[in-house]
Amino acid sequence: MPKTITRLFDDYSDATTAVRDLEAFGIDHSNISIVANNAHGGHGTDDHDGVNDDGDVTRGTTTGALLGGAGGLLAGLGLLAIPGLGPIVAAGWLAATAAGAGIGAVGGAATGSLVGALKTAGHTDEEANVYSEGVRRGGTLVSAKVPDDQAAQAEAVLDRTRAVDMSARSAAYRESGWTTFDADAPAYTSDEVDRERGRYTTATASDRS
Numbered sequence: 001m002p003k004t005i006t007r008l009f010d011d012y013s014d015a016t017t018a019v020r021d022l023e024a025f026g027i028d029h030s031n032i033s034i035v036a037n038n039a040h041g042g043h044g045t046d047d048h049d050g051v052n053d054d055g056d057v058t059r060g061t062t063t064g065a066l067l068g069g070a071g072g073l074l075a076g077l078g079l080l081a082i083p084g085l086g087p088i089v090a091a092g093w094l095a096a097t098a099a100g101a102g103i104g105a106v107g108g109a110a111t112g113s114l115v116g117a118l119k120t121a122g123h124t125d126e127e128a129n130v131y132s133e134g135v136r137r138g139g140t141l142v143s144a145k146v147p148d149d150q151a152a153q154a155e156a157v158l159d160r161t162r163a164v165d166m167s168a169r170s171a172a173y174r175e176s177g178w179t180t181f182d183a184d185a186p187a188y189t190s191d192e193v194d195r196e197r198g199r200y201t202t203a204t205a206s207d208r209s
Helices: 012-025 063-067 093-098 114-120 125-136 148-159 166-175 190-208
Strands: 003-009 032-037 057-059 078-082 086-091 140-146
Touching (some): 003 125, 003 148, 012 032, 012 140, 032 093, 032 125, 078 093, 086 093, 093 140, 125 140, 125 166
Antiparallel strands (some): 003 140, 032 086, 032 140, 078 086
């Protein structure tokens, strides 16, 4: 029976490295997903116009893109707006589930739920909420469905590219007063994302010194 393995990354480049490493390990891209905060508008391709001031996708997202294209998962990145997250780039089965398989995504915000998609994939309510909050605050989520006998190796692949310690991150969120992911909360601005990333980058550097 397949097992779903998910990791959050503060750095988008670490997440894309993890995706490529999973593919190199032998996990088919149809079983891998990536969901990345795109508050800065720096991810994706020139084929996408972007997200407007209302958080709606203006062009370029299709069900096919969400499911990943030929040439690997990252070749199928598409723009989305999922409630509570703001503009993101995503590909794979998790994104498709969160966006209702992309139906109605073109020309308007996707109306799905990342929390619901993660719970459907087998994550606990706590995990789903913390992972979703992590994306809202600027992170990138990588998730893979793998056979049980490959789970430990796949986890090692994800963990070697600076994945977030989710227990520590959940505790940090809660210390600041956070309790659960709120789809009605405003999306983080690019400046807020920078401050959030800086907080954990500084903490990590301090731990290593």
